[in-house]
Amino acid sequence: xxxxxxxxxxxxxxxxxxxxxxxxxxxxxxxxxxxxxxxxxxxxxxxxxxxxxxxxxxxxxxxxxxxxxxxxxxxxxxxxxxxxxxxxxxxxxxxxxxxxxxxxxxxxxxxxxxxxxxxxxxxxxxxxxxxxxxxxxxxxxxxxxxxxxxxxxxxxxxxxxxxxxxxxxxxxxxxxxxxxxxxxxxxxxxxxxxxxxxxxxxxxxxxxxxxxxxxxxxxxxxxxxxxxxxxxxxxxxxxxxxxxxxxxxxxxxxxxxxxxxxxxxxxxxxxxxxxxxxxxxxxxxxxxxxxxxxxxxxxxxxxxxxxxxxxxxxxxxxxxxxxxxxxxxxxxxxxxxxxxxxxxxxxxxxxxxxxxxxxxxxxxxxxxxxxxxxxxxxxxxxxxxxxxxxxxxxxxxxxxxxxxx
Numbered sequence: 001x002x003x004x005x006x007x008x009x010x011x012x013x014x015x016x017x018x019x020x021x022x023x024x025x026x027x028x029x030x031x032x033x034x035x036x037x038x039x040x041x042x043x044x045x046x047x048x049x050x051x052x053x054x055x056x057x058x059x060x061x062x063x064x065x066x067x068x069x070x071x072x073x074x075x076x077x078x079x080x081x082x083x084x085x086x087x088x089x090x091x092x093x094x095x096x097x098x099x100x101x102x103x104x105x106x107x108x109x110x111x112x113x114x115x116x117x118x119x120x121x122x123x124x125x126x127x128x129x130x131x132x133x134x135x136x137x138x139x140x141x142x143x144x145x146x147x148x149x150x151x152x153x154x155x156x157x158x159x160x161x162x163x164x165x166x167x168x169x170x171x172x173x174x175x176x177x178x179x180x181x182x183x184x185x186x187x188x189x190x191x192x193x194x195x196x197x198x199x200x201x202x203x204x205x206x207x208x209x210x211x212x213x214x215x216x217x218x219x220x221x222x223x224x225x226x227x228x229x230x231x232x233x234x235x236x237x238x239x240x241x242x243x244x245x246x247x248x249x250x251x252x253x254x255x256x257x258x259x260x261x262x263x264x265x266x267x268x269x270x271x272x273x274x275x276x277x278x279x280x281x282x283x284x285x286x287x288x289x290x291x292x293x294x295x296x297x298x299x300x301x302x303x304x305x306x307x308x309x310x311x312x313x314x315x316x317x318x319x320x321x322x323x324x325x326x327x328x329x330x331x332x333x334x335x336x337x338x339x340x341x342x343x344x345x346x347x348x349x350x351x352x353x354x355x356x357x358x359x360x361x362x363x364x365x366x367x368x369x370x371x372x373x374x375x376x377x378x379x380x381x382x383x384x385x386x387x388x389x390x391x392x393x394x395x396x397x398x399x400x401x402x403x404x405x
Contacts, residue, residue: 027113028053030087030264030319032300033134037205038105040098047091048133050111051264051317055083059114062090068107068137071095087264094135102141103170108132131302138170140205145171146178146231152242153342158217162342163225165210165238169202176201178231180210185224192218216244249282249334250274251343252311256354261325265318265354267299271334273306280305284314285333288347296328325350327357 028051036044052058058081064072074092081088092109112130147170153162163182169175178200184193197210220243227238253270267286273279286299299316306312314334327348334341345358 027051027058027111027131028302028315028317029109029111029131029133030317031133031298032316033136033298035136035138036094038100038137038139039096042096044094044096045091046094046135047089048109049087049089049264049319050079050081051087052081052083052085053266053315053317055086057081057083061112061114062092063110063112064092064107065110066107066135067105068094068135071097072107072109072135074109094137096137100137100139102139102145103147105137105139107135107137109135138205141171143171144173144175144232144234145169146175146202146229146234146236148180148227148229148236148238150225150227150238150240151340152225152240153340159215161214161216161244163212163214163227165197165227165229166207167202167210167229167231168207169204172204174201174203175231178202178208178210178229180212180230181228182212182214183226183228184214185226186218187222189224192223218244220244249279249306249336249341251284251332251334251341254332254345254356256356259352259354261323261349261351262321265320267316267318269301269314269316269332270311271304271306271314272311273308278305278307279336282306282312282314282334282336284316285335286316286318287331287333288318289329289331291326293329296323320349323349 030049030051034046034048036046050060059078060081061078062074063077064074072092072094074090076090079088079090110130110132146167148165148167151164151166153164165180167175167178180197182193182195182197183191186192193214195212195214197212200208200210202208222241222243224239224241229236229238250272251269252272253268255268255270256265257268259265269284271282271284273282281303282305283303284299284301286297287295288297288299290296297318299318301314301316304312304314327346330345330347332343332345334343343358345356348355348357
């Protein structure tokens with residue numbers, strides 16, 4: 001019996017260790033992306049925050065990279081953060097040139113953690129860590145122009161597949177009539193489905209999603225979606241390959257621990273890879289909406305690798321300064337290469353806790369930092385006590401039986 005107890009206790013300790021290891025994340029940035037409209041010759045200051053989620057002493061350098069790097073100057077190219085600083089506010093300046101080609105122009109602000117001396121074993125193994133915050137600069141096209149992307153959600157055999165086309169009215173004038181035809185082709189370029197989206201109008205500088213659904217009553221395999229986007233007498237083509245039957249990523253849990261409204265919240269999302277192949281470069285994009293459908297925050301996690309048939313905690317950070325108490329519709333997209341899995345939940349935000357509603361049950365991350373691990377351990381300990389009591393009564397009954405004999 002003692003041997004069995006030691007085995008069970010060992011399993012519980014191992015589970016606890018795995019949870020602790022999976023929650024480690026040292027450095028973050030908020031916001032993940034800033035979008036700016038182009039204004040010739042204008043200087044604009046962009047603010048962001050560096051997040052010291054582990055409470056460590058760190059030396060950091062900040063630099064710009066990408067297409068727009070020559071137009072960006074960082075106010076403080078090198079900083080130090082002490083273990084007592086959970087975040088530090090910084091900014092950079094974008095000096096817009098007199099002219100740029102129409103369309104999207106990008107840059108990245110890179111924050112690099114430098115190696116440093118430490119008494120911790122293995123500190124140099126994980127010393128150099130880099131995170132980025134993106135800058136998107138949009139230059140409007142003359143006249144009317146639509147830019148679009150294609151997302152394929154829930155491509156599982158026999159299930160309903162959702163095609164989403166985010167369309168931006170990127171010209172100086174509004175788009176009056178926008179719609180799309182979507183045709184699905186198999187590996188032999190044979191059409192297995194054709195359907196149209198609804199028609200919408202899009203004001204200049206705004207975005208609308210064209211959405212259409214299709215029942216994937218086709219064999220497993222690789223398919224191609226060919227899209228004809230039509231707007232005010234113009235058209236453009238898009239295409240994307242997608243797999244039917246390989247929807248293996250699943251959002252299982254969201255936790256927001258030690259929450260205080262107005263601070264930077266750490267959102268831990270448990271994602272399972274249900275396939276038998278390891279996946280690299282998996283990340284989560286989170287869009288939080290207010291009651292009117294406006295975007296309150298857009299978050300992006302770092303990239304993670306998830307082993308086959310395994311789970312991983314993906315971490316995003318939400319700066320809740322200015323956020324009010326209330327319930328927010330939230331879209332969580334797990335992305336891997338060309339695949340996208342979307343889950344819709346609600347965040348019920350209070351002064352000192354967040355409830356996540358819509359994953360089959362309510363996960364409460366409330367006052368005092370309660371979390372699922374503690375509940376698991378309490379249940380495990382209770383089971384152990386019951387097992388021990390059962391063994392004790394059975395053993396005593398046998399002894400009495402032998403004594404009577």
